Amino acid sequence: MSPRLPAAVRRIARAIARGGATGLLPPLVALQPGPDGGTFAAPRGDLCGADDARALLARCSTPAFAPFCALLADLDAWRTAQASRFAGALAPRLLTLDRGGVYGDLVREAFVRCAGAHAVHDNAAYLARRRRAFCAAMERFLLRLQRDLQAGRLRALGARGRAIALDAHGDETHNGFERVLRVSFRGGVALAYKARPADGERLLLRADGLFDALQRLPPAAGPFRLPSLPSVDGADGDCLWCEWIAAAPTVATLRRIDGWRLRGPRFPLREARRFWHDAGALAATCFGFGIADLYAGNLRVGVRRGDDAPMPYPVDPEVCFAPSPGLRHTGLVGDAADSGNHHVGFERLPRLCSADTPLAGFVRDAAGRAQLRRLTVPLARAETANVVGDTRGGIGYAPHLAPFLRGMFDAWATLCLQRPAIDAWLRRHARRARTRVLRRSSEVYAAAMDAVALGADPAFPAFDAAERAQMRHGDLPAFYRRSGGGPLRWIAIDRHGAPHGRVLRCDDPAPLSRCGPATPPEFVDLAIALRDAVAYVFRDLGPTEQHDRALGVRLRIVSARRGEAAFDWPQQGHRLVFRWHGDRLRLRAERLPPTAAERAQVRDRLLRIDRIDAALRARWVAAGFPARGALARELATLERAAADWLREVVERHGWPGRAQVGVRAADAACRLVQHLRDDPALQRRCLRLLRAAAAAGDVPAKQPAQLEDALCVQAGRPQRYGTKLRRLDGVLAPYPIRGAAGVDARRAAVGLPSMAQALACARRRIAALARAP
Structure with a gap:
């Protein structure tokens, strides 16, 4: 091994030789034809073995990788100091440099950038900024972890003793390398750490949040369940700790074909009907309150600790009270054509492609050497929390359309009939809450940043000053405002990587006029969400007529944009019939025949x-x-x-x-x-x-x-x-x-x-x- 290289680089090379540097560098993949056509990048683990270790050392010995080596050396010095500083909060070796769950996002980004077409001095300056932001964000996390453990604040969530594992969730960063971190403790307890300024979890999911308040109201139609997520604020109100949602207890193979396999939650029929009723109630509630961006990753099907009943949990509900022209805008469902991002919250097919594909990966050539390649094909996945099956082989809510739509109706009836009580709750609790505003989709920002990582112009000319300021630090732009209105805010980063608030003064969208939906929901508005829910799964159903007597649901689906759904409402002695044909919506009431x-x-x-x-x-x-x-x-x-x-x-x-x-x-x-x-x-x-x-x-x-x-x-x-x-x-x-x-x-x-x-x-x-x- 080259003596000129920093000791940190040599240690990582030794870890690769032993097979112990999981998730630290770009993944090893094999490009293979998929069973549905096209090519997939099939995961093959990580670089491993003496040959890969020697190849890494050789690459790191080139001038282009000098910034990469400097980054690893600086991280090594930083982690040594922090490990002793926070020994009371962290188990031994939790910050060693081979921990891909801690350093992988930054190290992979640095490796790909240095392998690209950037000038060495540009990479050195950029990676120095990213390293400072990473270290500052991690120090803030460690200080808060130690403080809140010593104060006993995390005991309410089951955390005892020191953290024994630490992993970042997703590879996006915001507001100065802030990420959602998964912190594990003994006894199977895992918590999510969130330093983002949005108040979605506090406002919606806590035991005294909006979802809980809705369920405590007398149900206007049938009873329904919405998820809740225990959480506590940091001692200074600067972060949020919440329970990590575990995988559903019944995970099984949903699809197996030509050597490919996909596993995900699978429920017996009775449990599946209940689950999809809950999912429908969540969908209608999100539609009604403008809760959005609930794509795969931000919605997780799983269970809370001590609860065996699986539920769909919005695990990152930052966007609330946004304009909601249709159910598709929640991110829970796609459109009739299945265009755009098909990794929605409730996926309808057991696709093998992953929602996120890394920018680059290693592919072995004919001689077995690992060559870094730009990945332009989807990464294959082996497990998912967003494709739900049943024991009859059904996938998604198409086989359970009546329970799903009934859940939507039951929740919507309460939203409409209990509006005064809901408005009073919102006035008391939500006027000052912070919510994220999506100015552009994450895909737009990520595509621009990927292009820059591969050598494109880093000026980001298509974006405004506030967006460029965040993207130059490697963060996806994020903007916030009070749910009651006011200016759009973003978190600028100083030269030391510390965030501080700034008010955005250019292209500021109009302030929100009120907290909650712009106008109170009307019963007929549910036809929009019903139409979108049916359109998304019409390919799986085709024209159909269904009558579920147990649920009091009659369906007549003519096409992806035309249909009718009728719901018995015994409490009112009527049946409400929703009809839609494109954008034309109709609602009529019929008396229920007596039993x-x-x-x-x-x-x-x-x-x-x-x-x-x-x-x-x-x-x-x-x-x-x-x-x-x-x-x-x-x-x-x-x-x-x-x-x-x-x-x-x-x-x-x-x-x-x-x-x-x-x-x-x-x-x-x-x-x-x-x-x-x-x-x-x-x-x-x-x-x-x-x-x-x-x-x-x-x-x-x-x-x-x-x-x-x-x-x-x-x-x-x-x-x-x-x-x-x-x-x-x-x-x-x-x-x-x-x-x-x-x-x-x-x-x-x-x-x-x-x-x-x-x-x-x-x-x-x-x-x-x-x-x-």
């Missing part, structure tokens, strides 16, 4: 009321129709109670016709409504329902005629059919009739006997009542 038990209850009560009413009315008639006295009061009391009950029945189920309650009870309902003289509004409503029922053949045509006459007489107008009678000079006779000459024809048309026959029958009945003891 068999409800029909029996209505039938029995109608017959009971009819018996009581008939007995009272017979005594009343025999007494000569008294307007006052005990009988009149009893009849009035019965009519008031019956009116209240009948109003509830027709609101929930419509008119209780023969199909619902049978002939006898339907006839009793018609007699009852005619007697409700003190509630003409209810009588008029029932008249409309009776006419519709008669047109459908559910009741005889004479019943709406009888109620129409009752309303006319009560209003002092002539009746049409002569069904209402009175005593006139001691003789039973009809109230005045409009067009009396044609009354028999009208009566015959609705199935009533002639006026003479009706009068004779009524007089005989009253005479019989008068003779009764």
Whole structure:
């Protein structure tokens, strides 16, 4: 080994020779044709063995890699000092330079840059800035870890003793090399450390956060679950520690083909239905509150410690209260064409490609030498937390569309009906919360930075000053503002790598006018999210009609942009039917038909009321129709109670016709409504329902005629059919009739006997009542 090289480089070379430098340098891959067409970079581990170690030393001996060697030497000196400084917070050897989980992002970036077309002095200056930012960010983390461990703040999350493992999550950095770090402790406890200024976890996922507040409200429709994530603030409010979401307990092979294999969460059917109902509730909630950027990596399917029920967890919900024109903008689903980033939160296919592909990797040539290559093909993955299967072989929510959409409806109903309580919560808790603003997608920034890493112009001419300032430090630009409005802010980095706040004064988007969605959600708005959810999986479904009686869901899907979803809402006695055709949205409400038990209850009560009413009315008639006295009061009391009950029945189920309650009870309902003289509004409503029922053949045509006459007489107008009678000079006779000459024809048309026959029958009945003891 070359004595001219720093000791840190030689130690890494020895680690490679032993096979112990995992994740520190660009990965070793094999370029192979994939089973779905195209080429994949199949992971083959890391550089390993004496030949690879010698090749690394040879490369590091060239002038182009002098900045790389200087970086490793500086990191080695830094980690030696920090290991002793923070010995009380870190297990031994946790900061050794061969720890890819700690140093890999920076070392890989430096290696690729030095292998590119940049001038050596440009690389030296850039890597010095990145090293200072990395060290400053890590020192901030270590100080906070030691401080919060000593103060006992992390005990609430189960952390005891020193950290035993440390790994960075993802290769993006923001705000001066800040990254999400996974910190592990004994007993299987793992925490996420976050120093970003956004308040998403605090606002949404804590035990007293928005998701918890929504679930504590009385559910407007069906119950639903939203995820929660325990977290604590650092002692000075400068960071957040939260529980790390573990992998789902049932991980299995979701796809195996031609030697390729993909593993991910897989659930039995019952658990899958419950999971996708939860996922639908989360999707509707994110749509309603503008929670976005929940692509793979920012949403993880897993379990909390001590909880066996898997849930979809937004693990990095920085973007809240953003404009939400559709469900796709949440990042949870893609579009009908499956274009753009298909690694969404809920992936629909078990694709073998990874969401992130490194800029470069080592590929062995015919002689077995590892050659660094720019990777322009996707990296293959062996495991995922965003493709969910079931034990029948189903993938994604397409086989469980009814539970997914039902979860959306259940959550949306609460968002709409409980809006005053939700607004009050937001005013109390969220006005000062910080949320990230996406000015451009991460892919746009990453593509520009990758091009610069390979030798392109580092001036970033397509971006503004605030974006360029962050990109020159190697960070993806990040911008923040208060959820209640105000200027857009970004975190500038000083020459020592320390962040400090700056107010962005160029191209500042308009401040948010309020906390939460710009306008309160309306029920019809759910049709947008339903349309997008169906469009995303239409390729897997095709045109279909589904009826899930257990969930009360009916679906009719015609095309990717046209369909209908109906949801039973027993609490309201209605079914809401959402229809969409492109951007045209419709919503209508239908009464729910009563259940068999409800029909029996209505039938029995109608017959009971009819018996009581008939007995009272017979005594009343025999007494000569008294307007006052005990009988009149009893009849009035019965009519008031019956009116209240009948109003509830027709609101929930419509008119209780023969199909619902049978002939006898339907006839009793018609007699009852005619007697409700003190509630003409209810009588008029029932008249409309009776006419519709008669047109459908559910009741005889004479019943709406009888109620129409009752309303006319009560209003002092002539009746049409002569069904209402009175005593006139001691003789039973009809109230005045409009067009009396044609009354028999009208009566015959609705199935009533002639006026003479009706009068004779009524007089005989009253005479019989008068003779009764």
